[in-house]
Amino acid sequence: MQKRKAKAEPLTIPVKEIVSKRLRTKWGEAVVDGTIVLNSSLKGYRRLLYLAHEAAHLARWKLTEREVRSVSTKIARVLWRDGYRRKDGR
């Protein structure tokens, strides 16, 4: 069943760039300028999961960490189940 909302809110900050860096103590980070930094050791589903997580932070800064985790886990599972993968297979 499809639910319709009156009007979707626009994303507060679009994703500017996705950077893969070797981070020592965390898996990812969302920067206020719209950049998402992901730990370069992440591959496959875990990379998608953390990408969705940081994108959720960018979309809604006011969400709690728990809310972001809940939303991003659901989105990552749906995308992964539907076959979304990086082109290079990593």
Ligand SMILES: [Zn+2]
């Ligand atoms: Zn977070």
